[in-house]
Amino acid sequence: MGNILSKDKKTIGPNNNRSGRFAIYYAPTPFSELHSLGSTWLGRDSATGKIIEQPSISGIASERLSELTKSARHYGFHATLKPPFQLKHGTSLTLLKHALRQVCEDTSPFYVKLDVSTLGKFFALMLSKPNPKIQSLAEIMVREIDAFREHLTKEELAIRRSKGLTPSQDKNLIKWGYPYVFSEFRFHMTLTAKIQLTKEQAIIHDAIQRHFSKSLKKRIKIEYVCLFHQTNRQAPFLLVDQFKLGLK
Secondary structure, three states: OOOHHHHOHHHOOOOOOOOOEEEEEEOOOOOOHHHHHHHHHHOEOOOOOOEOOOOOEOOEOHHHHHHHOHHHHHHOOOEEEEEEEOEOOOOOHHHHHHHHHHHHHOOOOEEEOEEEEEEOOEEEEEEOOOOHHHHHHHHHHHHHOHHHEOOOOHHHHHHHHOOOOOHHHHHHHHHHOOOOOHHHOOOEEEOOOOOOOHHHHHHHHHHHHHHOHHHHOOOEEEOEEEEEEEOOOOOOOEEEEEEEOOOO
16 A cells, blocks of 8 residues: 555645544444443543443442543543554644545455453453454554654653563564554453452453443444544543545
8 A cells, every 4th residue: 555645745734733642443433332332331422522421330339430441431432453643743634534544445344243351351342253354454554554653752662661561562662653563453442440359350241241232242343443532641532533444
């Protein structure tokens, strides 16, 4: 596909969109069943920014559920394709959207099935079986949109490395700005923070199974790639735009 920026040099002007960060996610279409379920579980609709009352769970106080979902609520109900990044100097939101539209045109929609699983000690909706198409989509987004990503500072690299990385993850961090890409990528829609207590894990697992039961029985169509934005590091991520796969 090549570097889209190199094909569009004449249109690159001063960048007025470098505040905050952008991220490229899979997220369910607003007002869909899965979007509604995910938003209710996390307590925020990332399409509208509206705060939503979370489900009542026997054995888990509402304050505890809010605490467990705080980080996931901040990022919105999603699966990361290209992690949050600041726009590189000389690019713009307009050019980024144009690039995403072009990339998505070359990828056909497909289906996945989801299940409740754990990644480390936090819960997420993950693939019920491996799917090379979602892996390929994530790799395309990381590679083809990287020209728009501002490189990490030494301080940002140090923070990432302080959490402990394998040699492969460190190489990814240096080259792509994030450790968990390509062979390290795992499709997941985060639902909680880490849960250490076995009893609490069991309660939350059962609650998630009940809450998402309708969507877990269905094939989920991956037909859009979503662009999210946060105005600053403290602000929640919000949906900016959707790009339909295979639309020419």
